[in-house]
Amino acid sequence: MASTIIPVDSFDLVIFGATGDLAMRKIFASLFRSLLAGQIPHNSRIIGAARSELSREQFCNTVRESLATFDGKAEIRKGALESFLNCLDYIRIDANGDDGWNDLSLMLAQNPNPVRAFYLSVGPSLFGGISERLAASGIALPKSRIVVEKPLGHDLASAIELNRKLSESFAEDQIFRIDHYLGKETVQNLMALRFSNALFEPVWNAQHIDHIQITVAETIGVDGRGGYYDKSGAMRDMVQNHLVQLLCLTAMEPPSRFEPNAVRDEKLKVLRALDAVDPLKVVRGQYRAAGDQSSYREEAGNTKSTTESFVALKATISNWRWSGTPFYLRTGKRLRARMSEIEIGFKAPPHSIFPDAGPISGNALVIRLQPDEGITLHMTIKEPGQGGIRLTTVPLDMSFADALGERAHNIADAYERLIMDVIRGDQTLFMRGDEVEAAWAWVDPIISTWQESREVPQPYDSGGSGPDMSLALMHNDGRRWREIEE
Numbered sequence: 001m002a003s004t005i006i007p008v009d010s011f012d013l014v015i016f017g018a019t020g021d022l023a024m025r026k027i028f029a030s031l032f033r034s035l036l037a038g039q040i041p042h043n044s045r046i047i048g049a050a051r052s053e054l055s056r057e058q059f060c061n062t063v064r065e066s067l068a069t070f071d072g073k074a075e076i077r078k079g080a081l082e083s084f085l086n087c088l089d090y091i092r093i094d095a096n097g098d099d100g101w102n103d104l105s106l107m108l109a110q111n112p113n114p115v116r117a118f119y120l121s122v123g124p125s126l127f128g129g130i131s132e133r134l135a136a137s138g139i140a141l142p143k144s145r146i147v148v149e150k151p152l153g154h155d156l157a158s159a160i161e162l163n164r165k166l167s168e169s170f171a172e173d174q175i176f177r178i179d180h181y182l183g184k185e186t187v188q189n190l191m192a193l194r195f196s197n198a199l200f201e202p203v204w205n206a207q208h209i210d211h212i213q214i215t216v217a218e219t220i221g222v223d224g225r226g227g228y229y230d231k232s233g234a235m236r237d238m239v240q241n242h243l244v245q246l247l248c249l250t251a252m253e254p255p256s257r258f259e260p261n262a263v264r265d266e267k268l269k270v271l272r273a274l275d276a277v278d279p280l281k282v283v284r285g286q287y288r289a290a291g292d293q294s295s296y297r298e299e300a301g302n303t304k305s306t307t308e309s310f311v312a313l314k315a316t317i318s319n320w321r322w323s324g325t326p327f328y329l330r331t332g333k334r335l336r337a338r339m340s341e342i343e344i345g346f347k348a349p350p351h352s353i354f355p356d357a358g359p360i361s362g363n364a365l366v367i368r369l370q371p372d373e374g375i376t377l378h379m380t381i382k383e384p385g386q387g388g389i390r391l392t393t394v395p396l397d398m399s400f401a402d403a404l405g406e407r408a409h410n411i412a413d414a415y416e417r418l419i420m421d422v423i424r425g426d427q428t429l430f431m432r433g434d435e436v437e438a439a440w441a442w443v444d445p446i447i448s449t450w451q452e453s454r455e456v457p458q459p460y461d462s463g464g465s466g467p468d469m470s471l472a473l474m475h476n477d478g479r480r481w482r483e484i485e486e
């Protein structure tokens with residue numbers, strides 16, 4: 001079988017904030033998996049940069065421990081683990097001061113690799129300062145890449161300011177803004193499904209689609225990250241980025257090629273065609289305690305918090321393709337199941353030749369992003385048996401794990417894919433600055449109205465489907481959400 005590995009040039013990847021939570025939980029584990037997949041070329045260097053006074057050995061031990069925690073098999077693959085640790089180096093650096101910058105420069109100048117990338121796994125308040133120092137010190141070269149991740153601002157004004165700061169030191173084609181949802185296998189499959197099957201595109205519009213619903217439900221709460229979350233809430237944490245990106249990929253026109261600007265131009269057009277949402281029609285919820293599970297307020301450490309852990313809203317898009325077809329978005333924590341999916345709800349047939357069989361419901365195409373990635377098409381067929389025609393709906397179900405067998409085991413995780421795309425210099429799955437700003441421009445008025453009004457989020461039970469008002473959001477339109485279940 002032909003190799004599925006696309007080789008990359010050897011690289012020097014500097015990870016700022018290398019001792020932090022994201023780096024330890026995600027970045028090193030993903031890089032280790034890339035090494036296992038044969039994606040890390042010989043001589044590549046992964047340089048941890050952080051404030052702590054650590055020797056290279058101490059740093060390697062910390063990474064070794066974190067891999068044992070987050071990758072159950074890391075210890076078994078001892079040989080590979082040693083090769084991975086051999087790629088690592090560490091440098092003590094002060095992001096706000098002068099310490100360490102010269103050492104980093106010298107380290108990179110020794111046997112430099114063709115690709116140089118900087119991953120800022122630090123708070124956004126440090127993005128501007130670090131990028132400025134990288135450019136001013138000459139450590140960042142004209143083709144070097146910089147990687148940043150959410151929160152990319154907390155409103156439109158701060159996002160514009162952040163983009164401005166980054167653009168003072170790096171060109172747009174050097175800036176890789178991560179939304180890890182874009183790195184998920186099935187999110188890309190959404191594009192493969194839409195644009196590689198002639199079947200769907202002719203009916204992918206308001207003429208044939210009644211509505212689209214996008215759900216990202218989680219069972220976890222905010223325990224351990226309440227400090228961040230309480231200032232953010234579900235609207236900033238999930239809707240402004242992950243759900244809006246899913247909406248864009250579902251709604252966009254076919255790009256001419258799967259290339260960075262072709263794809264991002266189309267997503268931007270969707271963002272700009274989104275109608276303003278009436279903030280008071282957006283459902284906000286906050287989970288309360290249930291059984292041995294704490295309430296949001298307890299976990300956030302703020303007894304009076306009015307931050308939402310759940311959002312449901314109806315979005316409309318003013319363009320030819322979607323005028324008249326609403327998009328319902330819903331996300332929340334501590335819900336019944338972890339489930340992310342997109343349902344394309346088709347219109348019912350215009351006329352039934354089986355008048356005695358009752359109303360016929362439209363087909364529904366469900367794209368499951370996680371868990372158990374796959375696609376289900378709900379079809380209407382005849383109920384078996386005699387005595388006239390009775391209709392029933394059955395699922396035509398495809399789980400990728402079943403359909404792809406062995407190949408489904410090798411699916412790269414989001415960070416693994418995205419970090420390798422940084423090294424490749426491929427920005428297709430990264431957000432452009434104008435996209436981030438357009439998404440903020442859409443959610444900003446909603447958030448500011450909430451802040452001005454005295455409205456508080458609706459309480460909902462942990463382990464349920466969110467506040468009743470979110471059910472009403474669809475019921476009032478004669479539609480219903482899919483069940484939140486595994």
Ligand code: BG6
Nearest residue numbers: 150180218220237238242340370
């Ligand atoms: C992150 C949010 O971006 O995405 C978290 O900050 C959320 O609050 C997480 O839990 C969900 O990601 P995933 O990949 O687990 O669906």
